[in-house]
Amino acid sequence: MTVAHPVRSSPAPPVGLADVRAARELLAGVVGATPMANARALSELCAGPVYLKCENLQRTGSFKIRGAYTRISRLDPAERARGVVAASAGNHAQGVALAAHMLGVTATVFMPERAALPKVGATRGYGAAVHLVGATIDESLVEARAFAERTGAVLVHPFDHVDVIAGQGTVGLEIVEQCPEVATVLVPTGGGGLLGGVAAAVPDGVRVVGVQAAGAAAWPPSLAAHAPVPLQAMRTLADGIAVGRPGDVTFSQVAALVDEIVTVDDDALSRALLYCLERAKLLVEPAGAAAVAALLEHSRRFPTPVVAVLSGGNVDPLVLGHVIRHGMAVAARYVELRIRIADRPGALAALLALIGAQGANVLDVAHSRISGALHLGEVDVAVSLETRGPQHIADLTEALRAAGHGLEVTRTDPGP
Numbered sequence: 001m002t003v004a005h006p007v008r009s010s011p012a013p014p015v016g017l018a019d020v021r022a023a024r025e026l027l028a029g030v031v032g033a034t035p036m037a038n039a040r041a042l043s044e045l046c047a048g049p050v051y052l053k054c055e056n057l058q059r060t061g062s063f064k065i066r067g068a069y070t071r072i073s074r075l076d077p078a079e080r081a082r083g084v085v086a087a088s089a090g091n092h093a094q095g096v097a098l099a100a101h102m103l104g105v106t107a108t109v110f111m112p113e114r115a116a117l118p119k120v121g122a123t124r125g126y127g128a129a130v131h132l133v134g135a136t137i138d139e140s141l142v143e144a145r146a147f148a149e150r151t152g153a154v155l156v157h158p159f160d161h162v163d164v165i166a167g168q169g170t171v172g173l174e175i176v177e178q179c180p181e182v183a184t185v186l187v188p189t190g191g192g193g194l195l196g197g198v199a200a201a202v203p204d205g206v207r208v209v210g211v212q213a214a215g216a217a218a219w220p221p222s223l224a225a226h227a228p229v230p231l232q233a234m235r236t237l238a239d240g241i242a243v244g245r246p247g248d249v250t251f252s253q254v255a256a257l258v259d260e261i262v263t264v265d266d267d268a269l270s271r272a273l274l275y276c277l278e279r280a281k282l283l284v285e286p287a288g289a290a291a292v293a294a295l296l297e298h299s300r301r302f303p304t305p306v307v308a309v310l311s312g313g314n315v316d317p318l319v320l321g322h323v324i325r326h327g328m329a330v331a332a333r334y335v336e337l338r339i340r341i342a343d344r345p346g347a348l349a350a351l352l353a354l355i356g357a358q359g360a361n362v363l364d365v366a367h368s369r370i371s372g373a374l375h376l377g378e379v380d381v382a383v384s385l386e387t388r389g390p391q392h393i394a395d396l397t398e399a400l401r402a403a404g405h406g407l408e409v410t411r412t413d414p415g416p
Contacts, residue, residue: 013256020169036178048304056313064095070167085153087144089239090119092158097126110140116316159193160247169197183303186291188311190241196253211290214263216242240287268293288312340406361386
């Protein structure tokens with residue numbers, strides 16, 4: 001379920017348009033403007049133009065290089081000499097590692113113990129020393145702060161600093177240039193750095209909506225309390241936006257400028273990732289697909305033209321496979337049928353041929369003659385099928401019944 005939470009309840013934000021424009025000057029030649037893709041299928045669904053802002057195609061695979069480079073580039077020589085330290089599930093880690101490498105600064109990064117191996121490998125590949133500590137970003141951040149106190153290294157926070165917010169806000173400047181008529185911007189939201197930065201960059205009148213994972217939604221209770229409130233627990237596949245407490249700086253920024261926060265559950269995130277792969281031909285991590293998930297859940301809620309930010313594309317192949325299968329199950333792309341056929345040679349082959357002719361893919365078959373409900377000369381066949389969705393299932397079952405088969409739909413989401 002998507003739940004709406006109005007925002008805009010705070011005085012002037014700590015980061016403004018001038019700050020974002022200054023960050024853009026720093027980033028010239030460091031990051032490129034990412035493309036804006038026309039999402040035709042989403043446009044039809046939403047009854048108005050929808051575009052995808054492809055930060056999954058940015059250097060290091062996410063928007064994070066923008067804020068990390070802005071922050072580190074503004075350190076004085078003494079600070080640079082002490083090095084930098086960061087905490088991240090992966091995207092900020094890579095952004096800090098690459099930015100530090102480009103600027104000749106030593107980087108140390110603390111990541112959760114179960115961080116995706118490709119993200120860990122990429123961070124080390126950019127030259128950072130990586131330590132795996134804790135179960136969440138927040139626990140890794142505790143260790144990063146302790147390291148900063150021991151060594152004097154400068155903490156590059158993943159979201160809660162004005163330079164980081166300003167750097168991330170350059171995404172918003174590009175959105176306005178690429179889609180001047182934009183009415184709504186949907187932004188995947190964890191700590192709020194990207195959300196707050198985009199809100200500072202777009203003109204008044206453009207609706208800015210943050211999208212959180214329902215299993216890690218710290219913003220709704222924080223906004224209700226008018227102050228950052230930590231979550232007691234988090235559970236979501238969107239590790240990139242699993243942040244248990246908004247920052248003090250980002251809270252002020254978001255409360256002042258953002259119009260609304262909505263939440264989407266993991267089923268919606270899975271569907272959105274699969275949608276991006278199949279329809280947009282774009283690889284997006286679960287957190288990066290949050291804006292698309294919001295559109296799929298409530299296609300007529302947001303004024304168009306809509307720009308949905310795809311915030312990152314760094315995903316573990318094992319996680320990707322799991323999420324794709326889950327997304328297909330949630331979208332009713334799998335079905336289990338129990339079909340009664342005659343117990344004679346060739347009957348099973350004829351049944352499978354009929355199923356194949358309807359365009360369904362057989363994943364598994366179980367053939368049973370032992371049941372008190374069976375008449376003499378009958379057989380029950382349980383089949384697991386991959387389909388194109390609910391309408392395809394309806395067409396398939398109609399064709400089977402028209403061929404004289406009694407059948408029962410036992411499940412519509414079994415997965416392989």
